[in-house]
Amino acid sequence: MIGLRQRSELVNPLVFFFIIVTLFALALGAHEETLRQSAPAVIWVAALLASTLSLDTMFHPDLDDGCLEQFLLSHQSLTIIVVAKIMAHWLLTSAPLIVAALFLGLMVYLPQNAMFPLLATLLLGTPVLSLVGAILVALTVGLRGSGILLTLLILPLYIPVLIFSVATVDNAAKGLAITGELYFLGAILVLAATLAPLATTSSLRIRLG
Amino acid sequence: MHNMSLGANETVTRPGEAVNTTDCFTANELEYTRNDTVLFSGLNFKLYGGEMLQIQGANGSGKTSLLRILCGLTLPDAGEVFWNGINVHKQSYDYLKDLSYIGHANGVKNELTTLENLMVARAMSVPKEKVSNIAALERVGLADYENTQVRKLSSGQRRRLALARLMITDTRIWLLDEPFTALDDTGKKLVKELLSEHAATGGITLFATHEPMDVEHFKITIITL
Numbered sequence: 001m002i003g004l005r006q007r008s009e010l011v012n013p014l015v016f017f018f019i020i021v022t023l024f025a026l027a028l029g030a031h032e033e034t035l036r037q038s039a040p041a042v043i044w045v046a047a048l049l050a051s052t053l054s055l056d057t058m059f060h061p062d063l064d065d066g067c068l069e070q071f072l073l074s075h076q077s078l079t080i081i082v083v084a085k086i087m088a089h090w091l092l093t094s095a096p097l098i099v100a101a102l103f104l105g106l107m108v109y110l111p112q113n114a115m116f117p118l119l120a121t122l123l124l125g126t127p128v129l130s131l132v133g134a135i136l137v138a139l140t141v142g143l144r145g146s147g148i149l150l151t152l153l154i155l156p157l158y159i160p161v162l163i164f165s166v167a168t169v170d171n172a173a174k175g176l177a178i179t180g181e182l183y184f185l186g187a188i189l190v191l192a193a194t195l196a197p198l199a200t201t202s203s204l205r206i207r208l209g
Numbered sequence: 210m211h212n213m214s215l216g217a218n219e220t221v222t223r224p225g226e227a228v229n230t231t232d233c234f235t236a237n238e239l240e241y242t243r244n245d246t247v248l249f250s251g252l253n254f255k256l257y258g259g260e261m262l263q264i265q266g267a268n269g270s271g272k273t274s275l276l277r278i279l280c281g282l283t284l285p286d287a288g289e290v291f292w293n294g295i296n297v298h299k300q301s302y303d304y305l306k307d308l309s310y311i312g313h314a315n316g317v318k319n320e321l322t323t324l325e326n327l328m329v330a331r332a333m334s335v336p337k338e339k340v341s342n343i344a345a346l347e348r349v350g351l352a353d354y355e356n357t358q359v360r361k362l363s364s365g366q367r368r369r370l371a372l373a374r375l376m377i378t379d380t381r382i383w384l385l386d387e388p389f390t391a392l393d394d395t396g397k398k399l400v401k402e403l404l405s406e407h408a409a410t411g412g413i414t415l416f417a418t419h420e421p422m423d424v425e426h427f428k429i430t431i432i433t434l
Binding site: 001002005064065066067069070071072073074075076208209 | 280281282283284302305306308310312313314315316317318319320321325330332333334335358
């Protein structure tokens with residue numbers, strides 16, 4: 001509800017996503033073959049950067065208005081609250097990106113047989129971005145210069161997701177098997193979903209302690 | 210640096226007895242250092258139900274740090290805090306169920322309305338069933354603002370909303386950091402009424418303020434850091 005009432009924070013990642021993909025398309029020229037080969041990487045890098053852009057909104061406003069202290073002092077499980085915030089972040093930030101990615105895929109000549117794999121990688125990978133991002137946002141919330149610090153810390157952690165996702169869509173476009181890559185992405189998602197909420201909770205307690 | 214024990218400090222004791230001697234909030238030999246400065250050490254006190262503790266001190270003397278230690282947000286360098294004989298860190302669920310805290314920030318979301326904020330507060334704590342959200346808003350003078358987003362309220366009105374949270378939650382310990390901030394005379398009178406009512410039902414209040422507390426019939430102990 002809070003996210004829906006802050007329209008700028010809802011729209012900004014989407015606009016950023018569109019801009020990056022469009023810039024790449026313009027920079028690579030109108031050559032269909034070049035764009036087709038670059039399409040998976042362009043879309044995934046754009047989605048990753050757009051998701052990173054919005055991570056700061058997960059806990060920083062709560063720290064500013066005192067609600068984060070109330071979360072820590074509530075007898076309700078902080079882990080459940082953290083899971084709810086991560087899910088809200090994904091729904092408000094990544095879910096619209098996934099829909100936009102399917103349209104932008106057409107713009108960069110992504111083959112039809114790669115559309116469903118793209119959707120699958122985004123559905124498996126973007127939750128990981130929110131989950132892993134939450135840990136580092138919790139560790140850096142309230143620090144001066146936390147924006148750039150967060151980016152420096154988090155981008156290396158996103159690399160496995162980026163590599164497997166782009167490889168999946170690339171292989172699908174070439175008609176190769178993609179089961180292995182999807183299993184890896186699924187495993188990363190399960191690992192992140194299991195451990196990230198607990199790590200985020202501990203990070204918040206350390207940061208506010 | 211201040212060495213503190215209850216008997217060494219200014220103590221105001223009003224006639225009357227503790228309302229409830231079952232509940233006991235104790236601090237033993239608390240010590241805290243910030244930026245290589247010992248803010249307080251050897252701090253001891255014991256409060257029973259119906260009693261209050263007022264924390265005074267200059268800016269930077271450690272009032273907020275002490276309150277954060279007492280509510281468990283921060284660990285002290287030495288010493289322990291007990292609620293009914295058990296260290297608060299060893300019974301965090303039971304302790305947090307009995308605790309309400311208002312810090313410098315009001316703990317309300319600007320994007321939500323006053324009513325929605327109270328609904329969230331009620332869901333996150335032990336609710337007081339006999340006090341409705343609407344009744345709490347009326348009591349703090351926000352009856353006409355139930356559908357108004359908090360971003361449109363003044364700082365005094367936001368503080369009143371934070372106080373309304375105290376009314377709808379059934380907690381026995383209140384920790385309040387500068388509760389009179391941004392309030393007019395009517396608001397300050399409201400705070401004193403709430404503290405009196407809380408004490409009358411056996412609640413314990415610890416607060417940091419320089420406001421003179423003319424709350425009658427209840428024991429108030431003053432600690433100066």
